[in-house]
Every structure is written in C-alpha cells, then in structure tokens.
Amino acid sequence: MLVERDNIGIFGKMNSGKSSIMNLLTQQETSIVDSKPGTTADTKIALQEIHGLGPVKLYDTAGADENDILGEKKRKKILSDLKECDLVLLIIDPSTKDFKTEKDIIDKARELDKQILIIYNIFNCEDEDRINNVGEKISLLRFYKKINLRAVEEKYRQPLLNFILDSFESKNQKIELFPFLKKNEYYILNIPMDVETPPGRYLRPQAMSEEYITRNWAYPISYRMDLAKARSNDKNENEKKRFLDFINNFKKRPKTIITDSQAIDILSKWCPDNIQLTTFSITMINYFSRGKLKLFVEGIKALKELKKGDKILIVEACNHSRIGEDIGTVQIPNFFKKKYPGVVLEHNFGREFQENKKLEEYKLIIHCGGCMISSQTLLARIKDLEAVDVPFTNYGIFLSYMQGEDTLRRVLLPWNIKI
Numbered sequence: 276m277l278v279e280r281d282n283i284g285i286f287g288k289m290n291s292g293k294s295s296i297m298n299l300l301t302q303q304e305t306s307i308v309d310s311k312p313g314t315t316a317d318t319k320i321a322l323q324e325i326h327g328l329g330p331v332k333l334y335d336t337a338g339a340d341e342n343d344i345l346g347e348k349k350r351k352k353i354l355s356d357l358k359e360c361d362l363v364l365l366i367i368d369p370s371t372k373d374f375k376t377e378k379d380i381i382d383k384a385r386e387l388d389k390q391i392l393i394i395y396n397i398f399n400c401e402d403e404d405r406i407n408n409v410g411e412k413i414s415l416l417r418f419y420k421k422i423n424l425r426a427v428e429e430k431y432r433q434p435l436l437n438f439i440l441d442s443f444e445s446k447n448q449k450i451e452l453f454p455f456l457k458k459n460e461y462y463i464l465n466i467p468m469d470v471e472t473p474p475g476r477y478l479r480p481q482a483m484s485e486e487y488i489t490r491n492w493a494y495p496i497s498y499r500m501d502l503a504k505a506r507s508n509d510k511n512e513n514e515k516k517r518f519l520d521f522i523n524n525f526k527k528r529p530k531t532i533i534t535d536s537q538a539i540d541i542l543s544k545w546c547p548d549n550i551q552l553t554t555f556s557i558t559m560i561n562y563f564s565r566g567k568l569k570l571f572v573e574g575i576k577a578l579k580e581l582k583k584g585d586k587i588l589i590v591e592a593c594n595h596s597r598i599g600e601d602i603g604t605v606q607i608p609n610f611f612k613k614k615y616p617g618v619v620l621e622h623n624f625g626r627e628f629q630e631n632k633k634l635e636e637y638k639l640i641i642h643c644g645g646c647m648i649s650s651q652t653l654l655a656r657i658k659d660l661e662a663v664d665v666p667f668t669n670y671g672i673f674l675s676y677m678q679g680e681d682t683l684r685r686v687l688l689p690w691n692i693k694i
C-alpha cells in the first residue's frame with residue numbers, strides 16, 4: 276500500500292515556542308529559535324520519519340498574531356498550511372492574556388474538521404496555575420486533549436510523542452468495507468427502492484458495496500424488496516414467497532444479506548438462520564469511522580435510561596431532499612413516540628452538527644451512515660462527543676434494536692461485536 280505522509284502543523288502566537296517544538300520533534304536545529312518575536316517568518320517544513328509516527332511532514336508556522344501588512348500575508352500562508360494539515364498542534368503560552376489568536380486557530384481548524392491537540396508550553400512555574408484560566412477563556416478547549424511541557428527540554432520529547440500517538444488517527448490506517456468478506460461467496464444487497472428513489476444510479480452505500488464485493492472476487496446480487504407488500508396483510512404472502520424463492524434458487528447458500536435498514540423489520544423475520552444479516556448503515560458508519568462501530572453499539576445502551584424531557588439529537592450528514600418515509604424525520608421519531616413518549620427530538624442536517632453549541636445537553640446522538648462525509652469529518656464528530664461524554668449510535672443499530680436485542684445481536688455478528 277502506498278503510504279502517504281501525515282501532515283502535522285505547529286500553530287500558535289509569536290514566541291509561544293513553536294520552533295522549539297519543531298526542534299524537539301526533529302531532534303535537530305531545524306528551525307531557528309530566538310527570543311525575538313516573529314523569528315519564523317515563513318513556514319519551515321521538515322520531512323521526517325519519526326519512530327512510532329511513521330513518515331510525517333512537519334510545518335513550523337509563523338506566529339499568527341502579527342499585526343502589520345506582512346502579518347496579513349503570513350496569516351494567509353498559515354491558513355493554507357492549516358488546510359494541508361492532518362493534525363494541528365496548537366501551542367499555548369499560558370501567561371498570555373489575550374486569546375484571540377488561539378480562538379481563531381481553533382475556529383478555523385474546527386471548520387476544516389482537523390484533529391487538534393493542545394500543547395501548553397510552560398515557561399515558568401506560575402504558568403501551570405494559569406492553565407485553568409486559559410480553559411475558561413477558550414471554551415472550545417474542552418473538546419481537546421492537552422499536554423503540559425517545556426519545549427526546550429529534551430526530556431519532554433517522548434511524552435510529547437506518546438501524547439500524539441495516543442490520540443492521532445493517521446490517514447494511512449486502512450479499513451475494509453466488509454472485513455468478513457470471503458472470495459467466491461454470494462452477498463445479497465437488499466435495495467427496496469420506492470417510487471421516489473432517483474433512477475439511473477445506486478445510492479453511495481449500495482454502489483460502494485457492489486464495487487467492494489466485486490473487486491474482492493465475491494459475487495454481489497441485488498434484490499429489490501417491495502416493502503409495502505411485505506408489510507401488508509397479504510394472506511398469500513406473495514412477497515415473502517418471492518423472496519424465499521430467490522434465496523432458495525442458489526445452489527450455494529449466500530453468505531450474507533446486506534439490507535437497507537428500513538427493511539430490517541421484515542428481514543429480521545424472513546432471513547434464514549444460516550444466512551448472516553447486516554445493514555448498509557452499519558457498514559457505512561464502521562467504514563467512515565475507521566472501524567469504530569463498537570463505540571456506536573455502546574451508545575445504544577443510553578436508550579435504557581431515557582426519561583421524559585431528555586433530549587436526543589438525530590444527525591443526518593447530508594442535505595438531500597427528504598422524501599415520504601424518511602428514516603431520520605419520520606421513522607425514528609415514530610419509534611420514539613411509541614416507545615419513549617416525552618423524549619424531545621432535535622435534528623441536525625449537513626454541517627449543522629459542527630455549529631451545535633449544546634452537545635452536552637443530549638442524552639444520545641443518533642447518526643446516519645455518514646456516507647457523504649469524509650472519515651476526517653466523522654472522526655472529528657466522534658472526538659467532540661467523546662470529549663463531552665455524550666453517547667452516540669447510528670440509524671442501522673437503532674432500527675435493528677427496535678426489532679429487539681436478538682436482531683441487533685444478529686446484525687452485529689458479522690462484525691464480531693457482541694452485546
């Protein structure tokens with residue numbers, strides 16, 4: 276596999292110790308360190324293989340708080356560096372009084388869904404007492420992990436590396452769409468199109484699944500289930516017969532059915548025991564969270580403790596037009612009305628989640644499959660939620676759980692997750 280360098284940028288005010296951090300990481304005099312503010316006039320780049328981190332490109336940027344015209348040019352450069360970075364190291368000198376620069380950097384980095392880590396550079400002993408005060412002044416700091424160190428002392432190099440290694444998710448972590456896929460086996464994609472499903476193409480989860488299965492030498496077969504018929508009280512059970520005929524026509528048993536979560540109520544009953552069952556939504560959230568499905572499964576437990584008046588946030592990552600039986604706005608709310616009356620539901624669409632200032636108030640977040648946002652964005656959301664200790668789950672997990680714990684257990688089996 277081609278290994279891409281992770282870009283790590285060092286940002287902060289003039290004289291906060293950015294170049295000292297650069298040199299601490301590279302173990303060389305890569306950047307000039309001086310007590311004169313504005314020593315680093317232009318971004319200094321170092322390409323390095325850092326033990327444990329792998330190949331990285333380090334950016335030592337100019338101080339973002341310079342005021343003159345040149346300062347404006349430097350800020351533009353800093354912003355373009357910020358865009359390139361996978362990880363933003365924000366260096367804060369706790370003795371400073373005005374935190375506008377730091378706030379601006381955090382705002383910009385959040386807007387771009389960057390991973391952010393905070394380094395308090397301790398110049399003298401009183402600084403440690405000042406750190407709480409910084410946290411109060413910059414409320415967004417609550418989302419990020421922090422380390423205190425002295426940038427000019429070599430002994431802080433290993434703690435700094437460990438700190439980065441513990442929290443940073445490299446873009447080189449490869450993740451399989453279906454880790455359980457086996458060559459030469461059949462996989463059924465259940466796609467219950469309705470009249471409003473746009474013609475001419477598959478939706479992203481379906482297209483990604485078909486491509487992945489084919490690429491890995493297995494056989495994807497699509498099936499269109501008529502959900503209205505399947506749910507109707509048709510005494511002759513024609514839709515069920517059609518499905519079972521289809522399944523029983525294979526000489527070799529298909530391995531797994533991957534279904535639209537909307538059809539889980541039917542498939543939890545119809546899918547034969549010797550065929551595995553899971554959903555597109557679960558597949559997507561595992562893929563785009565880089566294998567963090569387990570965290571989303573953990574979150575479902577929050578349903579057990581819901582009380583009247585509790586708030587739940589339903590998050591849909593894209594802004595597509597909402598159609599008749601929409602999962603987020605119709606189906607999930609219907610389950611709440613029935614099973615958890617009095618619980619208050621709110622919605623965030625598209626990028627509204629990033630703007631939501633009250634994440635702490637929710638008892639649970641229910642996120643869609645996330646197939647139209649990048650892993651970087653989804654990971655940024657997970658990091659925020661973990662920092663404020665709000666549990667999160669996903670559409671597919673929720674809809675399966677609504678059919679009972681057995682169904683949830685079943686759709687998680689292919690992923691080797693037990694509840």
Ligand SMILES: Nc1nc2c(ncn2[C@@H]2O[C@H](COP(=O)(O)OP(=O)(O)OP(=O)(O)O)[C@@H](O)[C@H]2O)c(=O)[nH]1
Binds near residue numbers: 290
């Ligand atoms: N005592 C002490 N001095 C430090 C520490 N970190 C940096 N310094 C000093 O602070 C001054 C500025 O450090 P730099 O690393 O050049 O800071 P910078 O953020 O790169 O500054 P600019 O490039 O001007 O934006 C230098 O004189 C450093 O020796 C520290 O942890 N303790």
Ligand code: SF4
Binds near residue numbers: 592593595643647
């Ligand atoms: S991003 Fe979410 S809402 Fe949009 S298509 Fe993908 S799973 Fe559905």
Ligand SMILES: [Mg+2]
Binds near residue numbers: 294308314335
């Ligand atoms: Mg510098």
